[in-house]
Amino acid sequence: MYVVFMLNRRVCFTKSATGLAPQNGDSLSIYNPDKKTLKDLPLFLRAHPELETVNLYSNDLEELWMRFCMHYYEVVSAGGLVVNSNNKMLWINRNNHWDLPKGKVEPGESLEIAAMREVNEETGIGNLTITGDLATTYHTYEIDGVVHLKTTFWYSMVHKGGDTKGVPQAIEGITDVKWVKSPIPSEIWDSTYGSIRIVVNESEKVLSGVGNTNYRK
16 A cells, blocks of 8 residues: 655555445545546645545556656655654654655665765754664655655654754754654644654554554544
């Protein structure tokens, strides 16, 4: 299964051998979408603000995914969910939304090195160690009429220190760097993106070892 956030709404790609799928007022299910349907998804979502989720089904999931990707300029990114010695999580405020540090992978750069570099550049926080793979997220955006699909590889990290003061990378639209203790306050959780919620929930699952039961929308 793939989940792409488009206009901060979920587009889910799922393998299914049947065209029958449940749907309700805030979701739409389509079996074997054609090329035009895949290409016009952004326009469709703008025209239907009531939809929270679009479910796309096919008995060949990878083929469906490749047909979707061909309409986008693909960007590879890496980032980190950082926890310090006080068990607080590192957050940034970017363009008036709470976010986790991430950025584009440079040519010849490994995903792990890119993730640590981006965390350090965007927050000013160093002394980082990667502790494991965390999640892979997808979201789309448009620049000068070109639609992009960004794949972000996320890593769990620890900062060898306490509430170290950060330095926001202003050129990236970052205005605040903040260590936050769980549970995440609603003013941050409600202001972040769906893809970031996936990353945070995945981290909580790893820490608790209880599967999906801690998932928060």
